[in-house]
Amino acid sequence: MEDDFELIRGSGNVFRDFGRPNANVEQARAILAAKIIRTLDERGLSTREAERLTGVSHSEFSRIRNARLRHFTLDRMITILEKLDEDIEVDITFRPRNSLQQALQQEIIA
Numbered sequence: 432m433e434d435d436f437e438l439i440r441g442s443g444n445v446f447r448d449f450g451r452p453n454a455n456v457e458q459a460r461a462i463l464a465a466k467i468i469r470t471l472d473e474r475g476l477s478t479r480e481a482e483r484l485t486g487v488s489h490s491e492f493s494r495i496r497n498a499r500l501r502h503f504t505l506d507r508m509i510t511i512l513e514k515l516d517e518d519i520e521v522d523i524t525f526r527p528r529n530s531l532q533q534a535l536q537q538e539i540i541a
Contacts, residue, residue: 455527460500463508
């Protein structure tokens with residue numbers, strides 16, 4: 432029996448793989464949201480308890496839990512983690528996009 436599908440390796444960023452215009456920002460927000468959710472779960476905090484602890488509205492925690500992240504800035508999410516007493520370390524790497532990198536390689540070959 433022959434399979435009718437092709438296996439394609441992802442880029443590591445599902446938002447980029449689906450062609451989203453702000454894929455890197457969406458990926459960063461998703462990573463921060465996952466950390467916030469993990470912190471709440473590890474401490475057994477409800478959104479109301481998290482609100483009392485941090486002063487951040489329980490509705491914001493609910494939006495994070497439901498992955499409704501488009502209105503959150505990265506700095507807001509980092510601030511929420513800091514209010515949960517989490518240490519934050521951000522590492523940003525810059526590299527050319529594949530299309531630019533391929534164009535530059537073609538110029539070198541030509």
